[in-house]
Amino acid sequence: MPASASTTMTAFVLHGAEDIRREQVARPEPKPGEVLVAIRAAGICGSDLHYYAHGKCGNFVPTEPFILGHEFAGEVVAHGEGVTGPAIGTRVAVDPSRACGACKLCREGRYNLCPHMVYFGSASVTPPSAGCYAEYATAPARNCWPLPDGFEYAWGALLEPMSVAMHAVMRSGGVGGKSVLITGGGTIGQMILLVAAAFGASKVVVSDVKPFAREFAGKSGATATLDPASDTLAEEAAALSPGGFEVVFEAAGVGAALGQAIRLAAPGATVVQVGTLPDGTAVPVNALLTKELQYVGSWRFANVFGRVIEMVTSGRIDPRPLITRIHDFENLPEAIVEAGSGENILKMQIRRN
Numbered sequence: 083m084p085a086s087a088s089t090t091m092t093a094f095v096l097h098g099a100e101d102i103r104r105e106q107v108a109r110p111e112p113k114p115g116e117v118l119v120a121i122r123a124a125g126i127c128g129s130d131l132h133y134y135a136h137g138k139c140g141n142f143v144p145t146e147p148f149i150l151g152h153e154f155a156g157e158v159v160a161h162g163e164g165v166t167g168p169a170i171g172t173r174v175a176v177d178p179s180r181a182c183g184a185c186k187l188c189r190e191g192r193y194n195l196c197p198h199m200v201y202f203g204s205a206s207v208t209p210p211s212a213g214c215y216a217e218y219a220t221a222p223a224r225n226c227w228p229l230p231d232g233f234e235y236a237w238g239a240l241l242e243p244m245s246v247a248m249h250a251v252m253r254s255g256g257v258g259g260k261s262v263l264i265t266g267g268g269t270i271g272q273m274i275l276l277v278a279a280a281f282g283a284s285k286v287v288v289s290d291v292k293p294f295a296r297e298f299a300g301k302s303g304a305t306a307t308l309d310p311a312s313d314t315l316a317e318e319a320a321a322l323s324p325g326g327f328e329v330v331f332e333a334a335g336v337g338a339a340l341g342q343a344i345r346l347a348a349p350g351a352t353v354v355q356v357g358t359l360p361d362g363t364a365v366p367v368n369a370l371l372t373k374e375l376q377y378v379g380s381w382r383f384a385n386v387f388g389r390v391i392e393m394v395t396s397g398r399i400d401p402r403p404l405i406t407r408i409h410d411f412e413n414l415p416e417a418i419v420e421a422g423s424g425e426n427i428l429k430m431q432i433r434r435n
């Protein structure tokens with residue numbers, strides 16, 4: 083029996099759809115090159131809600147119970163062999179991408195596409211990898227980003243989704259001086275709004291069926307908002323950006339939104355797919371053809387985690403208002419149910435002191 087089995091921790095383990103259990107499990111021990119992080123803040127992501135609601139997420143079906151969660155920050159409390167930093171006691175946010183570091187894609191810097199990727203709290207691998215809805219998690223030391231003074235753990239737990247948003251904006255090839263449309267005003271859509279505005283888009287319009295999402299986008303600096311269910315959507319969009327939008331981000335993950343994204347894109351525009359769409363979603367390919375659109379995917383992120391810290395530290399991006407609710411760690415199951423309720427919540431977090 084490994085020594086770690088004598089030291090346990092509280093964790094929330096997903097056993098199936100709507101079945102998450104508070105359990106005492108073995109506390110992980112940092113392997114060579116890893117650190118042990120005491121978790122202080124963690125976010126609940128759309129993918130976590132999918133796992134909770136359906137027991138799986140898209141094509142990722144867990145083969146056994148596992149600890150969910152991948153957005154987190156905490157304190158380094160132990161070192162594995164060979165680790166020289168960050169020092170014990172350092173406050174860090176953790177980049178949850180554990181890529182192999184050796185394959186062609188990793189060596190080219192596109193580690194988000196690594197075929198051997200082990201993300202935290204994910205059933206993309208067998209057995210599923212443990213996540214952060216626990217008192218502790220181990221992480222490679224190189225994935226830990228020290229938080230500047232005054233940078234709260236809660237903001238640290240926002241860095242993963244913010245990185246997804248920044249990667250999407252970078253995948254567009256640039257938004258400076260351009261008119262931007264974001265379909266879907268959920269957490270990632272709202273974050274893309276912040277990044278696109280900081281990167282100098284001439285206008286950023288957000289479309290969402292929920293009045294809450296539209297109001298929130300308006301307060302966060304959107305030039306205007308659209309209700310995709312409006313009968314006069316085309317006219318309203320044309321009034322905002324005659325000829326169409328030059329960059330469109332599809333962040334709703336809904337087939338109808340993709341159709342609108344492509345219809346409202348200007349000829350020659352770039353459409354970035356950020357939301358996960360249902361399998362078999364129809365793409366209006368003839369509009370891609372005749373408008374010479376570039377339809378690009380944006381998957382997780384690479385090489386932007388540190389940049390997001392700098393953008394937040396410098397005040398160019400302020401994601402704090404996105405944290406619409408915080409629960410204590412012990413209330414994680416309630417927090418997940420609440421986050422999935424469809425109420426007016428963007429980012430739900432849990433905190434552990």
Ligand SMILES: [Zn+2]
Nearest residue numbers: 127153242243
């Ligand atoms: Zn996430």
Ligand SMILES: [Zn+2]
Nearest residue numbers: 182185188196
């Ligand atoms: Zn790799």
